[in-house]
Amino acid sequence: MSTTTDSKIRIQLEDFSVTDEIEVMKKVSRNIGGITTFLGTGREMSKGESITKLNFEHYPKMAEKKMEEIRVQSIKDFGIIDMSIIHRIGPIDIGENIVLIVAVGEHRAETFKACEWAIAELKRTTPIWKRETTSTGEVWVQDTP
Amino acid sequence: MITLKYFASLRDIAEKEEDSLDIENPITIDQLSDIISKTTPKMGAIIRGKKVLISVNEEMASADTIIHDGDEVAFLPPFSGGAK
Numbered sequence: 595m596s597t598t599t600d601s602k603i604r605i606q607l608e609d610f611s612v613t614d615e616i617e618v619m620k621k622v623s624r625n626i627g628g629i630t631t632f633l634g635t636g637r638e639m640s641k642g643e644s645i646t647k648l649n650f651e652h653y654p655k656m657a658e659k660k661m662e663e664i665r666v667q668s669i670k671d672f673g674i675i676d677m678s679i680i681h682r683i684g685p686i687d688i689g690e691n692i693v694l695i696v697a698v699g700e701h702r703a704e705t706f707k708a709c710e711w712a713i714a715e716l717k718r719t720t721p722i723w724k725r726e727t728t729s730t731g732e733v734w735v736q737d738t739p
Numbered sequence: 740m741i742t743l744k745y746f747a748s749l750r751d752i753a754e755k756e757e758d759s760l761d762i763e764n765p766i767t768i769d770q771l772s773d774i775i776s777k778t779t780p781k782m783g784a785i786i787r788g789k790k791v792l793i794s795v796n797e798e799m800a801s802a803d804t805i806i807h808d809g810d811e812v813a814f815l816p817p818f819s820g821g822a823k
Binding site for chain 2: 651653655656659717718719720721722723724725734735736
């Protein structure tokens, strides 16, 4: 589990800086003309219930492998220059950062498309699970809310 | 020997995080689910009901995927990564 900003695919306990991660990706090429980011954060309400705590777990190695496949496929299919995907695990409070995708390209159109596809694909194929704690107990979330 | 891994809600059902199993010959996922059913019927039913994804050596498997000695088989409930 890497925590440096060198790797473009990371799963980590620690929070990340959106600004720092964008700056890292801006240095990838002088031909970048558009950057799209997706930031997923911990929300308070889920299915009408107030969440007090979130906890994420992953299948080490397989999760990183799937995220790298998404990165490679995004570059190939949408023609973006590069992409980084960072996902946090462990306990996460309401309002905190969970997942960040940064897509960089020559123009904005391909980065918007790549970013939207990548987060949907991440939720579909990457073995990461969310446990929500509410006033009525704890539950593993088993759909893509 | 093969390694079995249970994640998230399936860990609660299997009441274990990891297990190992000696196999004399390669077996299919279906055959593995029969073996698991004998010790953990609830887990076997979930596998047969296809309410779980299964990976072998970190690649998605199907019912007829062959499991060999030394493989790592993981039982994965539906994913919920990221936020809305």
